[in-house]
Amino acid sequence: MKTVYADNAATTAMSDTAINAMAPYLKEVFGNPSSLYAAGQVAKDALEKARFEIAQCLNADVKEIYFTSGGSESDNQAIRSAAANGARKGKRHIITTSFEHHAVLHTLKKLEQSGAEVTYLDVHSDGLITARQVEEAIRPDTALVTVMYANNEVGTIQPVREIGEVCRRAGVPFHTDAVQAVGHIPVDVKADHIDMLSLSAHKFHGPKGVGALYCKRGLPLNSFIEGGAQERNRRAGTENVAGIISMAAALKEACANMRTDSEKLLKLRDRLIDGLLTIPHSKLNGDRKNRLPGNVNICFEGTEGESLLLNLDNAGICASSGSACTTASLEPSHVLLALGLPHEIAHGSLRLTLSADNTDEDIDYILKEVPEAVKKVRAISSFWDDLASGKTKHFI
Amino acid sequence: MALYSEKVMDHFNNPRNVGVIEDADGVGEVGNAKCGDIMKIYLKIDGDIISDVKFKTFGCGSAIASSSMATELIKGKPLSQALELTNKAVAEALDGLPAHKMHCSVLAEEAIRSAIKDYYDKNGIEYDKTRFPDPHEEEEHHFEDD
Numbered sequence: 001m002k003t004v005y006a007d008n009a010a011t012t013a014m015s016d017t018a019i020n021a022m023a024p025y026l027k028e029v030f031g032n033p034s035s036l037y038a039a040g041q042v043a044k045d046a047l048e049k050a051r052f053e054i055a056q057c058l059n060a061d062v063k064e065i066y067f068t069s070g071g072s073e074s075d076n077q078a079i080r081s082a083a084a085n086g087a088r089k090g091k092r093h094i095i096t097t098s099f100e101h102h103a104v105l106h107t108l109k110k111l112e113q114s115g116a117e118v119t120y121l122d123v124h125s126d127g128l129i130t131a132r133q134v135e136e137a138i139r140p141d142t143a144l145v146t147v148m149y150a151n152n153e154v155g156t157i158q159p160v161r162e163i164g165e166v167c168r169r170a171g172v173p174f175h176t177d178a179v180q181a182v183g184h185i186p187v188d189v190k191a192d193h194i195d196m197l198s199l200s201a202h203k204f205h206g207p208k209g210v211g212a213l214y215c216k217r218g219l220p221l222n223s224f225i226e227g228g229a230q231e232r233n234r235r236a237g238t239e240n241v242a243g244i245i246s247m248a249a250a251l252k253e254a255c256a257n258m259r260t261d262s263e264k265l266l267k268l269r270d271r272l273i274d275g276l277l278t279i280p281h282s283k284l285n286g287d288r289k290n291r292l293p294g295n296v297n298i299c300f301e302g303t304e305g306e307s308l309l310l311n312l313d314n315a316g317i318c319a320s321s322g323s324a325c326t327t328a329s330l331e332p333s334h335v336l337l338a339l340g341l342p343h344e345i346a347h348g349s350l351r352l353t354l355s356a357d358n359t360d361e362d363i364d365y366i367l368k369e370v371p372e373a374v375k376k377v378r379a380i381s382s383f384w385d386d387l388a389s390g391k392t393k394h395f396i
Numbered sequence: 397m398a399l400y401s402e403k404v405m406d407h408f409n410n411p412r413n414v415g416v417i418e419d420a421d422g423v424g425e426v427g428n429a430k431c432g433d434i435m436k437i438y439l440k441i442d443g444d445i446i447s448d449v450k451f452k453t454f455g456c457g458s459a460i461a462s463s464s465m466a467t468e469l470i471k472g473k474p475l476s477q478a479l480e481l482t483n484k485a486v487a488e489a490l491d492g493l494p495a496h497k498m499h500c501s502v503l504a505e506e507a508i509r510s511a512i513k514d515y516y517d518k519n520g521i522e523y524d525k526t527r528f529p530d531p532h533e534e535e536e537h538h539f540e541d542d
Contacts, residue, residue, distance in 0.1 A: 304432055306456035310408060323432060323456070332432065344429035380414050382436040383429050383454035392429075 003316040004362045008203075008294055009152050009180060009353035010320055014250070015205040021249035022207065025242035033239055034228065043241050050248035057255045058197065059188040060214050066221070066231045067244050070211035071179035072103035074198030077213055077235070078175045079107045079146055081222040082196070083116055086143020086173075095137045095145045097121045097129050099153075099338040101177055103198075104146055121147075123338045127154045127286035131162035138170045145174045149181035149197075153322055153335040153351060154286030155295025157185065164193025173219060179203055179211075183254035184292055185262070195219050201243065205355070206250030210243035261356040265293035268354055268363050272296050275367040279374055281387075283396045285339060285349065294354040297322075299341065301396045302384030303348040303377040305332075311373035317366060322349040344383065345395050400457060401491035407461035412468050415450040422515030426506045433459050433500065435507040437467065441515055444474045451507075458490075458497040465489050466504035475515075478508055479527070 005013065025046065031039035033047050048062070055062045068074045083094060096108060098120045108118050119137045121129050134145055145167050150157045160176055167174035175196035181187055182197075183204030189197060196219070200211040215221045215234075227236030254261075273284055273296055281301040300308070305323025312319055322333025323346075331337075332346035352366065378384040386392040400408070417438035427433040433455035440448035449471050451463040466486050470478040483501035487493045493501060513528045515521075 302454070304455050304459075307408075307460060310405075310457045314409065342430075343432070347429070347432035380411060380452060380460060381454040382425070382434045382452035385416070385436075385452055 001316045002365060003318070004358070004365055005318045006352040006354060006358065006362070006366065007318045007320050008355040009155075009292075009351065011202045011208065012205045012355055013357065014202075014207060014246075015253060017253045018201075018206050018246045018250040022242045022246035025245050029241075033241060034230065046245055047239055047241055050245045053248040053252050054212055055214075057187075057251050058182070058214055059190050061217060063232075064189075064214050064217055066213045066215060066234050067239060068211045068213050068235060069209055069240070070202070071101070071177065071198050071200035074200075074211050074213035075101065075103040075175075075177050076107050077221070077224055078196040078198060078215070079104065079111070079144065080224060081220065082144040082146075082173050082175060083111050084222055085220050087115070089143075091141045091143035093117045093119065093139050093142045095119045095121065095134060095142060095147075097123055097147055097338075099123045099127075099151060099335040100146070100148050101152055101179070104148070104177055105334075108146075116143075125340045127151060127156035127335075127339055128290060129158060129163075131159050131166045134163050135166045135170075138166070138172055142170070142172045145172055147174075147176055149176045149178035149187065150185070150292050151286065151335060152180050153333060154297045154339065155180070155292035155353075156286040157181070157290045157292065159290075160194070161192045167195070168193040180292060183251055184258070184294070186258065189214055189216070196221075201247035201250060204250050204254040206247040207243045210240050210247050212247070257356070262293040264356055265354055265358075268358055268360070269294060269296055271360075272352065272354070272363050272366060273298070275363070276370060279371050281394060281396045282374075283345075285336060285341070292353075296352040296354070297349060299336075299345050299349045299396065300374045300378075301345060301348060301394060302381050302387050303374055304381070305347055305349055307377045308348070308350055308370075308373050311376055312369060315369040315373070317369055320351045320353075322351065323347045342395060399494065400461070403465075403489075403491040404458060404461040404493065407464040407490065408457045411460055411464040413450050413464065413471065414452065416452060417448060417450050420450075420511075422511040422513075422518065424507045424510030424512070424514055426510055427455070427459075427503050429454065432456065433503055435459065435463050435503045437463070437507040437511045439511045439515060441475065444476070446470050446473055446475065446478055455500065455503075456497070458493050458500040459503060461490055462486050462493070462500045462504040463507070466501075466508060470508060475512055479512060481505060481508060 031043045033044035052062045173195045179200045182199040195216045197214040202208040225236045285297040305321025322336045336346035420438040421441040422439040425436040438450045449467045453463040483505040486501040
């Protein structure tokens, strides 16, 4: 059976470059970078080279990169650190958006329990916020602004540079969860006025379980894992040497190929969007222009997402949905609800996220299978019957 | 391991008794679009026997499989037996459901009760009202789960 992997926002397949870069550090060069003998120092040198390469891709300084276990850890550390340092100066207010990743939202919920006050900016129906909203929310006691670079579900790219300017002018630290952006669209921490940034290797064809936190020089960064002096005392624990080196190789490759990859992806993505929107009562979620080159997110009225996914899985297509039934909760995606979609529409969403490994044939195949799946799910749906008979009004 | 048992996938992929009975003797609808699950069951009653049953479901894989299995379990059976059907029996017949999907089997049980109640109401048949609690009045779904 044909298999089409179209869930690259969840994770990506490792590239050959990333696998090959990793291999020697699992076998021959296994030394601990903290050891003084040669075998340790070889690993240490490779680690620092990786740090330099990652810094270069972000236009950061090598000393501004800290290795972590991934995007969630980076988000946790950045936010907790900024909150703690703000609180020491009596600043307990944090600004974010209502459609951040849970690594951000759940961290903020915890901080609220210990006295932080959080402003959740409303997201417009196009999946974007404005720098003006941030500006208007900033107060004298604002300790941090944290706004994602690009949304993981609907792929919308936020006006990060403008938000960065606003924060810089106000003297408020600005963190961005750039897990979906790094390696896919140009990210420049200097030009974008970013103070802290989270990234994760497995979103750009690197390995799972490794990421990085960029923290601008001069901004205090607290440690939350105690033990050793690794990462200049900001993160204890023997470094994931092979993973870090593999991450650097993957990012270097992603950045080198970014222009050609995104040109290819935009063509595939737009053909997929146009093809899927020919299905009656369907709607693209999130702005089409300010959108990650590989992201497609569409709602099909009268369908339920998990049923769509199971039908597509039968056809060998890997995708995801914001339906409640794909999680343990009964609530559909907080992102789709933040865009103002009613619950019943949000349940019927399908997210397809492409990578440069996808082909025109993959798109043809998806465009053949999705309409079949939608038809099948609608044929059995009592809700669709109510819409078709006019008992319930169409939203889309 | 797959999310669902082979039986669930069989009933999801080839659901039994899908459709609408235009001149149904009893119709039951439970759940709502907001929660992502609506189950609608149509009954044709002959004497005391469920001579035909059809369903339409908006919902996830386990909701569709639960509807399909529940209709199979009551088809051709006397009403008294259909009223004894529990969500647990539906889940067991499907070789189990994941814990967070057990509410789908509850919807199937409730949809059948609701359709039978509709039949009783339409035909002025006396019944023990305590056996038909309004599912909408319950704060949360209660179900047997082991």
